[in-house]
Each structure stands twice: as C-alpha cells, then as structure tokens.
Amino acid sequence: MPLSTLNAEQLSAATAPLGQNLIIASAGTGKTSTIVGRIAHLLQNGMDPSKILLLTFTNKAAGEMIARLERYFPKKIVSKIESGTFHAVSYRWLKELHPNLALKQPSELKTLFRSIYEKRNFERMNLPLAPFSATYLYEMYSLYQNASLEGFDEWFLEKYPEHDVIMDAYMDIVQEFEKEKIDYGFASFNDLLLRIKTYLESNTIHFEEVLVDEYQDTNTLQGALIDTLRPRSLFCVGDYDQSIYAFNGANIENIATFSTRYPEANVFTLKTNYRSTAPILSLANRVIERNERIYPKKLEVGRHGKTHPPRLLMYNDLFEQYQSIAQSIKHTHVPNDNIAVIFRNNSSADGIEASLREVGIPCKRKGGTSFFDAKEIKFLLDLLSLLVNPKDMMAFIHIFEYASGVGSALSKEFFQCFLHFGNGNFMQGVLYPVNSELPNLKPNKNVQLGLFDDDHEIGSATRFKHLDLPGNVYGHPLLKHPRIIQDGVKFFNDFYTLMNDIRAERDPAKILRTATSSKLYSGIIDMLSTQRGRLKSGEVDEEKKKLARERILRKAGLLLDLSRQYKELGRFVNAMVLGGGELSEGEGVNLLTVHASKGLEFPEVYVVDLVDGRFPNRKMMSSIEEERRLFYVAVTRAKDKLYLSLAKYDKVKKIDYKPSQFLHEAGLVKGEFVEPEPKKARKKKTAETDQ
C-alpha cells in the first residue's frame, strides 16, 4: 500500500486528522508520495472519492498521482476523485453550466485587447505623460485579475498614481474588452477561475477534503477560490523556497500566513531529501539560506554513497559553451532522457538545440515553439474553433489571412460580410446567403469622403468568370467585394467546399480527417512547405521542401490521434488550449526553462548561461529573492551530477558577461559578488507619443 512506503515524517503528514494541514515539503522530500499516501489514507477510512478534490499545478502531475493510486485502488473508485489544475477543474464545472464555453489562447485575447486599445486616440487627449502600451496594459490587467480582488483602478493607481489622468480611458478599454469577450463567446484562463468563483459565492460544491499541490505558487485569486469552496478539510503542500510564479500573481503570503489565518492548523515539515546527493544539496542550501526563512527547515540527506561534486564550467564564448556541453553529453553513458539542460530564458534553447543536433543527439523541448504554436496545427484548430463557435471572428481572421492579398483588416471585413449575408448567422452566410448585397463597411469613411460607395459592385459578375468555379460560389455575394482578388476567390472556393463537407459533422476525428485531406489544407501545406524549403539564396530546395511537408503531415496526424479520445468537438478544442503546453514531443535530452522544470528530476543536470543579467535576469526582475528561488529550483532537479555553466563573452552579440552572483553565493566563484552599475534601462512599457 502507498502508506507503507512512507517514512515517519511523511506518514504523520499523510495521516493527519481532517482540518487545516500545511505540509512544508522541500525539494526531493517525497511530496508526491505523501499526497498519494494522504488520498490512500482518506479512501481507506471510507471517504467518498467524489468528495476529494486534488488541485495540482500541471495536468500531468495530477495524472501521475491518479495513475499511482490506480495501482492500489480500483479504477472505478479512483476515477471519481476530482483532479487537475485549478483551470482544468474550473473548466469542467463551468462546462456544465455553460456548454458553449470557448477557451481562447492568451495571445489571441491580447490581439483583441490591442485592437480595442488602438481605436482610442491618446494623442488627442493632450496627456501630460505617455500612456502605457496596449501590451503592457493587457499584461497588467491580466496580472491584476490573478493578484487582486479589489477594483482594477484601485490596484493600478496604487502602483502608478501618476496615471490617474488616463485611468478613465484605461478602464474604458478594459470594459470594452470584457464586453467583446462576451460578444464573441470567448473565455480567458483567468475567466475560468473568476467565473467559477462567482458561481461558488452563491452555490456550493461540497468537498470533504481539498488537496493543493505546489501551494507556494497559488495566487490571490486561487487562494480566494479555495476559500469559496469551504471544504471540511484542507491539505496544502508546498515549499516557499520554490515559489517562482510572482509574475503570475503567485502570492507567497498564502503559504506564509497559513498558520496565522488558520490558528488551528497543523504544520508538518518533510526534511529528508531522497533525490540529490549531499554536495548538490549543500550547494543549494548555501544559496537559498540568503533568503528569509519563513518556516524553519533543515534538510537532511537521505542518500549515501559515492558522490560527484557539482562542477563549474566556464567558457570564453557562448557557443563554445553549448558545443562543449553537447560533446560532454555525447560522451556520457547516461541515457539521453535522464539528462536535462535547464535555463532561465528560452533564448538559450536555440543555441543548445543546434549544438546537440550538430553532434547527432536528439532532444525535446517543453514550452518555446510548441506543437500547438505550429502554423499547420493552429490552422486546423482555428477551423475547429470556428465550427464550435461561429462567432469566433479571431479564428476566421487567421484562416483567411492565408489567402494572398488578404490581411487581418480585410479578413475582418469578410467575416462581417458573411454575418450580413446570413442575417447574423455565419455559416448560413457562407453556404446559403440570404442577403446578396454587401454590408455598409466602414460607414464613416463612405459618408465623410464619399469614396468607395459606388465601387462595390464593379465587375462583380464577370471578374472571375474564367476561374471555372461551381455555380454556388460563382454567384456568392462575397465576390462583389471590391478588394477580393483572384487568389482570394480561389481560397474562398476551397473554404466553401470544406465547410459544406463538414458542416453537419460533430465528431472531432472525422472533421479533422476531412479537413486535412481538403484542397484548402493542401494549399496551406504547400505554402508552408515552400516557405520552409527556401534557402537563404531564395531558391526552393525540393528535398528540404519534401522534408518540411512530411513534418507537417506527421503533426497533422498527431493532432488527429489526439482527437480520437474526444467525442465532443468543443471539449477537444478547449482541451488543446488548456493542456496544450504540457505536451512535449519526441525523445532525448530534456531542454527546459527553470519554470518548466518544476517538479521534475534528472540524474544529470546542466544549468546554463549562469551570468549576471541573464540569471538572475535583471531586465524585469521582480525580486532577487525570486531569482534566487529559481536558481534553487534549477539545481535541486539534479540527482547525481550537477554542472553549472557560463560563457564570459558572446561574440555574435559582442557582450561581455560576469558570473552570476549565485555562483559567488554557492562558493564556486571566489569573492563576494559586486553588483554592476545599473545600466540605463530601456523603457519598454510606455508607448511612443509624438510629443
């Protein structure tokens, strides 16, 4: 049974009485085993599994814990446990209340936000200071939703009192953004939590025990969500030294004030580290001890035997560093997937990946340009999104931007045309238009300038006659649009054919099969593979193009495989948004950001680019303490061997680097770290104004 493998401190935590329990679990102390043991304990004592809620930071983590429980309990019981990330669980509940919920990627919502922002004319407002850019304002708004429960204006002005004069305009943008989201039927990640919180304020979903993993990274909103759940018992597991999500509103106060908020709380500490060797742990501790100790803890080494001291690798040039690491990985006897290369920023990944490829070592990346960011996959998902939610203008715009001569503005007009042709029903407007006149596009222009008014119908009937299109496309009112050209009409014809083929189908796999074999998609494949097969000289290398084409087809096939588990199209599309980033492709050496490495462990770890400015990141650093925690997380991933590396110079960018202060703190570089003169920081957060 899972409980019999626990040590004394883990067991006393796992069998704690119902109530408020906080488990301080340092890196590698068997946190997962303790949570699994806790659930086993609850089940053994007869708790109804459907009254247990397990909240984790990634869906993968939840899946692993559930899988471990299935080794000891019948699947029928374990599957009743409610589990997943805050977002996944909220989505599951909301889907019952709002079946048409359409989850959107943050980047999409940012684009929507920007388009609203850009309608405002700040120059005309004669402002005494430059307003924040759309991007920065969006990021702040998003952070606010996670970090605060008060009004946006209050929260914002506390940070930037001088923006008082623009606050009304900011609020106006935010309000319009909220309205547009509802009009388009969109929900953001934050909306999932916000909406379920609102629901819970007047309704109850009762749980006997709620377990929260990675409690140190819960933000204020998630904290409030736990509060509104009001479970009979709470079991929170975390380590304040591993709190690394401040940028997402993670509130270390949640864990720091647990025992004052719940005076009856039990606090358990897991002290014995079974993961890393003594020298690795002592290095980690030396550094992290410079941060304030919130709860007392002292790590004890659970592993004995032969050890390798952590090694500092210092190089003269950036690429020499990557190439040398690739060589060292090539010559080690450890299997590739037992090795991780960990970095602070994704910008390190390309160089490492290229160097590994050079010597023929396979590698996989999590984050960065993921599977779902690939254009060929995004296109298919946009098609599906549009089928699920025909109000999804963003998805439509992305699809039609592939037609040559069509950009985002014209694509948007086309969408409005279809809505008009179908009396508000998009699909109707595409397939069976009831209005055959163009809508009045940009009425202000027409009225003020008297332009374009009578251009609308020019050549509409005859312009595309030679294309030999089927009658229903040839007679479609979209062809009357003055700015559609031949390629656009051909694209529309293929789009029309596909929509006609899949309009009645609801099964995700069948739709994908039709879509991937459609003429529309083969056009996309051709365009993308030609682009990717192009050499620096501009010529297309047929071999390279063929390879790109095969890669695209393989990816599309993978998406099709994923879709087979889903019966309902909407759930499939949302699942791809919700869990998409967690999928990593292929086999080989693991390339990870520190954030992505959380919760994982590897026999051999390389932490690279440990130079001042990059790690710690000095550009937009929230605090040196947080950067130190990031360093702590990175090094405590290592079980047996730890390499810390840096290069003193980047000859491509011509930048000199100094060793990271954490290497001084670790005692690997002699002497106390001296902070360099702060360079004039480029202000990126303010928008350019003409004055």
Next chain:
DNA sequence: CGGTTAGGGGTTTTT
C-alpha cells in the same frame, strides 16, 4: 496620404 500587407530583427517566466 492613410490604411494595409508583407517581411526583417529582437525575445522572461505559465495555466
């Protein structure tokens, strides 16, 4: 000119 579209150069971290 104004509004778009298309292509080139720099990047913090995530559900």
Next chain:
DNA sequence: CCCCTAACCG
C-alpha cells in the same frame, strides 16, 4: 513570436 519599417493600393 511581437514590433517596426518598407512597399503597395486606391
């Protein structure tokens, strides 16, 4: 991938 700038259109 996001921001900027150079061509392009009516």
